[in-house]
Amino acid sequence: MENQEKQTNGQNGSNQQDKPILTTRQGHPVTDNQNIRTVGNRGPATMENYQFLEKMSHFDRERVPERVVHARGAGAHGVFEAYGTVGDEPIAKYTRAKLFQEKGKQTPVFVRFSTVGHGGHSPETLRDPRGFAVKFYTEDGNWDLVGNNLKIFFIRDALKFPDLIHSQKPDPVTNIQSGERIFDFIASTPESTHMATFLFSPWGIPANYRQMQGSGVNTYKWVNADGEAVLVKYHWEPLQGIRNLTQAEAQDIQGKNFNHATQDLFEAIKEGNYPQWELLVQIMSDDEHPELDFDPLDDTKLWPREQFPWLPVGKMTLNRNPENYFAEVEQAAFGTGVLVDGLDFSDDKMLQGRTFSYSDTQRYRVGANYLQLPINAPKTHVATNQRDGQMAYRQDILPGTNPHINYEPSILGGYKEAPKVAKDHTPRYEANLVRQKIDRTNDFKQAGDTYRNFEDWEREDLITNLVNTLATCDKRIQDKMIEHFTLADEDYGRRVAEGLKNTTKSMDDKGPNGAISPKAGV
Numbered sequence: 346m347e348n349q350e351k352q353t354n355g356q357n358g359s360n361q362q363d364k365p366i367l368t369t370r371q372g373h374p375v376t377d378n379q380n381i382r383t384v385g386n387r388g389p390a391t392m393e394n395y396q397f398l399e400k401m402s403h404f405d406r407e408r409v410p411e412r413v414v415h416a417r418g419a420g421a422h423g424v425f426e427a428y429g430t431v432g433d434e435p436i437a438k439y440t441r442a443k444l445f446q447e448k449g450k451q452t453p454v455f456v457r458f459s460t461v462g463h464g465g466h467s468p469e470t471l472r473d474p475r476g477f478a479v480k481f482y483t484e485d486g487n488w489d490l491v492g493n494n495l496k497i498f499f500i501r502d503a504l505k506f507p508d509l510i511h512s513q514k515p516d517p518v519t520n521i522q523s524g525e526r527i528f529d530f531i532a533s534t535p536e537s538t539h540m541a542t543f544l545f546s547p548w549g550i551p552a553n554y555r556q557m558q559g560s561g562v563n564t565y566k567w568v569n570a571d572g573e574a575v576l577v578k579y580h581w582e583p584l585q586g587i588r589n590l591t592q593a594e595a596q597d598i599q600g601k602n603f604n605h606a607t608q609d610l611f612e613a614i615k616e617g618n619y620p621q622w623e624l625l626v627q628i629m630s631d632d633e634h635p636e637l638d639f640d641p642l643d644d645t646k647l648w649p650r651e652q653f654p655w656l657p658v659g660k661m662t663l664n665r666n667p668e669n670y671f672a673e674v675e676q677a678a679f680g681t682g683v684l685v686d687g688l689d690f691s692d693d694k695m696l697q698g699r700t701f702s703y704s705d706t707q708r709y710r711v712g713a714n715y716l717q718l719p720i721n722a723p724k725t726h727v728a729t730n731q732r733d734g735q736m737a738y739r740q741d742i743l744p745g746t747n748p749h750i751n752y753e754p755s756i757l758g759g760y761k762e763a764p765k766v767a768k769d770h771t772p773r774y775e776a777n778l779v780r781q782k783i784d785r786t787n788d789f790k791q792a793g794d795t796y797r798n799f800e801d802w803e804r805e806d807l808i809t810n811l812v813n814t815l816a817t818c819d820k821r822i823q824d825k826m827i828e829h830f831t832l833a834d835e836d837y838g839r840r841v842a843e844g845l846k847n848t849t850k851s852m853d854d855k856g857p858n859g860a861i862s863p864k865a866g867v
């Protein structure tokens with residue numbers, strides 16, 4: 346943020362802190378900010394009205410496109426402190442990533458929490474997964490862990506993501522979100538039964554951002570100094586405890602305050618009540634695990650905690666609010682491709698699809714040089730031959746070389762490749778190129794386990810929310826959903842079916858969140 350401070354408190358004598366004079370962006374003092382220049386005091390206005398044209402044309406460009414998903418968010422700065430171990434073992438056994446190695450080592454972070462489906466100023470009480478994206482500014486460059494509060498997802502193939510999101514966004518004609526469209530997709534996508542079970546329970550409305558978990562959801566790899574890999578899943582556990590809302594509680598809050606989660610986070614940090622999360626991982630050996638009834642790369646599945654314990658690796662504290670929401674939170678750009686040495690991708694098809702999508706959308710949403718913005722730039726050495734483009738202000742050129750070298754390789758100079766520090770992880774592949782589902786789809790078992798593991802009040806709320814929304818749906822969608830819930834757990838299917846039988850047509854005015862009129866106009 347240094348550059349910005351320089352700009353606002355700049356050398357211009359008329360712009361000092363003790364005498365804060367308004368200027369144009371060209372530094373011209375503004376002597377009248379109430380009246381445009383006109384011919385006589387009743388107009389017309391003149392075309393050379395530079396001060397007015399500047400002000401208005403900049404205002405006309407104040408918005409950049411919202412994130413296509415996760416548009417509504419709040420952010421905070423903080424620090425991650427490593428334990429140096431994973432559970433009882435030295436962490437170096439599994440990963441050589443520098444940020445984890447030493448006990449007490451601190452790495453600055455920026456976190457953005459979000460809801461997913463609705464626009465930039467939508468209520469924070471809506472039933473929706475919550476985003477939990479963390480940027481670690483490590484000595485080896487940035488690492489982004491782009492997660493959600495829920496530990497699983499609706500789909501396991503990235504090709505389906507635009508359809509999933511379209512079904513959850515407003516109807517393209519009425520511009521109203523529709524429970525029928527949401528469940529039309531879910532009923533046609535059996536692997537989403539597990540996610541729907543979490544989402545329509547109180548876990549689908551965390552009470553605020555401080556009291557929710559986070560999860561990387563997709564499976565990643567850790568690589569050690571010998572180039573050996575293991576599969577890992579990441580989880581954030583809030584030290585403030587976990588709190589979720591029933592639909593009725595959420596509606597009560599929404600009637601009074603639709604910014605409650607942003608406000609809660611901002612005020613807690615302002616008051617010095619810094620929220621903290623422990624980072625834990627689950628580890629599996631890097632293979633297909635035929636002994637399991639699910640595929641470790643399938644993000645619609647939990648890795649059972651009894652078999653794959655959650656092992657602590659460090660703690661994060663959020664201790665500083667952003668000073669400029671747009672510069673720090675809106676323009677922040679996270680992506681699953683942003684890994685450091687010692688962390689790697691797994692073959693998870695969703696993860697690989699996501700990895701294309703993030704930087705692609707950010708080049709469009711923020712601009713080709715989004716990585717030069719202070720919030721996104723690494724806090725370490727950056728020296729690249731990539732250059733120019735809109736709003737480029739840094740040019741990395743090694744000083745003192747003549748001619749100037751902005752290419753590699755070169756005999757004359759310029760930047761050189763970094764030395765290899767450890768063995769590469771080089772997995773071997775041999776298979777046919779296909780378009781195929783994974784083998785162990787097992788779409789319903791874990792949905793049933795999750796249903797049975799809920800407390801009574803959570804199951805109650807789940808059934809009520811499902812019935813209220815499914816009541817607005819076509820009978821074929823209802824029947825398919827009852828079939829899927831029954832395959833998960835007989836009691837689950839029976840209660841939804843009974844609820845629907847007892848529900849009259851008057852439920853037609855209840856939306857996916859008990860909100861108003863999803864069917865209007867359809």
Ligand code: HEM
Pocket residue numbers: 411412413414415418457458459475476477478491492493498502503504506560561562563677678679695698699702703706707710
């Ligand atoms: C944001 C794509 C799955 C978590 C986004 C954005 C896109 C996107 C385009 C907007 C990014 C921006 O404008 O900066 C996808 C695709 C997915 C997928 C194509 C599947 C193939 C997931 C999953 C998770 C997730 C499974 C949870 C682990 C997030 C979060 C954000 C986000 C937290 C907001 C980041 C921020 O705060 O800026 N995603 N996503 N996404 N996604 Fe995904």
